[in-house]
Amino acid sequence: MDVLYFAWVRERVGLPREAVETEAATVADLVAELSAREERYAVAFSDMAAIRVALDQELADLDAPLQGVREVAFFPPMTGG
Amino acid sequence: MDVLYFAWVRERVGLPREAVETEAATVADLVAELSAREERYAVAFSDMAAIRVALDQELADLDAPLQGVREVAFFPPMTGG
Amino acid sequence: MGVKVQAEDFDLGAELAALRAGRTDIGALVSFSGLVRDTAGGQPISGMELEHYPGMTEKALSQIEAEAHTRWPLQASLIIHRYGPLAPGDQIMMVATASLHRAAAFEAAEFLMDYLKSRAPFWKKEAIGAGARWVDARDTDEEALSRWR
Amino acid sequence: MGVKVQAEDFDLGAELAALRAGRTDIGALVSFSGLVRDTAGGQPISGMELEHYPGMTEKALSQIEAEAHTRWPLQASLIIHRYGPLAPGDQIMMVATASLHRAAAFEAAEFLMDYLKSRAPFWKKEAIGAGARWVDARDTDEEALSRWR
Numbered sequence: 001m002d003v004l005y006f007a008w009v010r011e012r013v014g015l016p017r018e019a020v021e022t023e024a025a026t027v028a029d030l031v032a033e034l035s036a037r038e039e040r041y042a043v044a045f046s047d048m049a050a051i052r053v054a055l056d057q058e059l060a061d062l063d064a065p066l067q068g069v070r071e072v073a074f075f076p077p078m079t080g081g
Numbered sequence: 082m083d084v085l086y087f088a089w090v091r092e093r094v095g096l097p098r099e100a101v102e103t104e105a106a107t108v109a110d111l112v113a114e115l116s117a118r119e120e121r122y123a124v125a126f127s128d129m130a131a132i133r134v135a136l137d138q139e140l141a142d143l144d145a146p147l148q149g150v151r152e153v154a155f156f157p158p159m160t161g162g
Numbered sequence: 163m164g165v166k167v168q169a170e171d172f173d174l175g176a177e178l179a180a181l182r183a184g185r186t187d188i189g190a191l192v193s194f195s196g197l198v199r200d201t202a203g204g205q206p207i208s209g210m211e212l213e214h215y216p217g218m219t220e221k222a223l224s225q226i227e228a229e230a231h232t233r234w235p236l237q238a239s240l241i242i243h244r245y246g247p248l249a250p251g252d253q254i255m256m257v258a259t260a261s262l263h264r265a266a267a268f269e270a271a272e273f274l275m276d277y278l279k280s281r282a283p284f285w286k287k288e289a290i291g292a293g294a295r296w297v298d299a300r301d302t303d304e305e306a307l308s309r310w311r
Numbered sequence: 312m313g314v315k316v317q318a319e320d321f322d323l324g325a326e327l328a329a330l331r332a333g334r335t336d337i338g339a340l341v342s343f344s345g346l347v348r349d350t351a352g353g354q355p356i357s358g359m360e361l362e363h364y365p366g367m368t369e370k371a372l373s374q375i376e377a378e379a380h381t382r383w384p385l386q387a388s389l390i391i392h393r394y395g396p397l398a399p400g401d402q403i404m405m406v407a408t409a410s411l412h413r414a415a416a417f418e419a420a421e422f423l424m425d426y427l428k429s430r431a432p433f434w435k436k437e438a439i440g441a442g443a444r445w446v447d448a449r450d451t452d453e454e455a456l457s458r459w460r
Contacts, residue, residue: 160286162255
C-alpha cells in the first residue's frame with residue numbers, strides 16, 4: 001500500500017511517500033504500527049486531532065477499514081483558498 | 082420648484098420635468114394639487130403606493146415638507162442592478 | 163472607492179486588475195456583474211432601455227458605497243452602472259469589493275447589490291416583440307434589505 | 312463547469328469573459344479571487360509555498376463544484392487554484408459562478424469557497440524572515456461549513 005504525507009506531516013516523517021507492507025485493519029491500526037516502528041512517525045502522529053486522512057483520495061475517519069485500499073494519505077487540516 | 086418624472090410616471094405625465102409654482106406644504110399636498118389640475122397627473126398618481134419621491138435627490142416620504150426644496154422627483158420603485 | 167455612471171460598456175477584467183494593481187494588502191476580491199438576459203418571465207427580450215436620474219444616481223451610489231465602508235473593513239471598492247440602450251448579453255453594471263478576508267468581501271458586495279437594486283434611481287424597460295414593458299420591482303428585492311438592518 | 316489546478320498565473324478578466332462569451336442566458340456573474348497578502352498576524356510575509364495533493368485536488372474540487380450545481384441553478388462555474396511558490400500580491404485562486412439571479416450566484420460562490428477552504432487538499436507555508444511557517448487552519452473556516460448543512 002502507498003502511504004503519502006503532506007505539509008508538516010511530510011516534514012516530520014521525512015519523506016513524501018513510501019510503500020508500506022501492513023496487515024493493519026484500520027487507519028488507526030496503521031498509525032499505531034508506524035508510530036511503534038520509528039520515532040519520527042510517533043512525532044508526526046503525536047496529536048491525531050490535528051491529522052486528516054484520505055483513503056484512495058477521499059477523506060476518511062481514523063476507524064475506516066483499509067481492506068482494498070491502495071493509497072493512504074496523512075496531512076494537516078487544509079488551508080487552501 | 083422643479084418637478085421631475087421618471088419611467089412610467091414620466092410617460093403618464095407626458096414630460097420629464099417642469100417648473101411648478103405652488104404653495105403646497107408637503108409632497109402629498111403637491112400631488113393633490115397636480116392631480117386636481119389635469120387628468121394626466123391624476124392618472125400618474127392614482128396609486129401612490131407605487132410611487133417613490135425624492136426631495137433634492139434624497140428619498141423622502143409623502144408627508145415630507147416642501148419648505149426650501151428646489152427639486153422634487155416622482156418615479157416608480159427602482160429596478161437597477 | 164469609486165462610482166461611475168456611464169452609457170459606455172466597461173472592461174470587467176481591466177477594472178478588477180486596476181483595483182488590485184501594485185497592492186499587496188488585499189486578501190479577497192469579490193466581483194458581481196449583472197447582464198441582460200434574452201428572456202424575462204418566459205418571454206423573449208430583444209433589448210432593454212435603462213433610464214436613470216442624473217445627479218441623484220451618483221449621489222445614491224456614493225452613499226451606498228460609503229455605508230459599506232463603515233460596515234466592513236474594505237481596502238477598495240468600485241461601482242459601475244450603465245444607462246441607455248442595452249442588448250441581450252450586454253453588461254448592465256458591476257460592483258467589486260476588496261478586503262483581508264472573504265467573509266467581509268462577500269458580505270459587502272451583497273450589501274452593495276441589495277441597496278443598489280432598491281435605492282439607486284434606475285429603471286429598466288424591456289423590449290418584447292414590437293412593444294416594451296417597464297420591469298416591476300420584485301418584493302424579494304425590498305425584503306433583501308432586511309438582512310442589513 | 313471547469314476545474315484547473317496549475318502552477319501558472321491566470322487572467323481573471325479573460326476567464327470571466329470566456330465564461331459568458333456568446334451567451335445571453337446569464338443574469339448574474341460572481342467571482343472571488345484570493346490573493347497573497349504581505350502580512351500575516353502582524354508579521355511581514357515575503358512569500359508563500361502552496362503544496363497540494365495531485366489527483367485528489369482535482370477530484371475534490373470537481374466534487375465540490377458538482378455539489379454546487381445540485382444546490383443552485385447555475386449556468387456556468389469555474390474553479391482555478393494554483394500551487395507552488397507565490398509572492399505577495401499574486402493571485403492564489405479564483406471561483407466564478409453564473410446564474411439567472413444574484414442570490415444563487417452569490418450563495419454558490421460562497422459555498423464553493425467554504426468547501427474549498429476546508430475540503431480541498433492545499434496547504435500554505437508562509438515565508439517570514441529567514442524562516443517559514445505552515446498556516447494553521449482557522450476554526451472559523453470549519454464553522455463556515457455549518458451554514459450549508
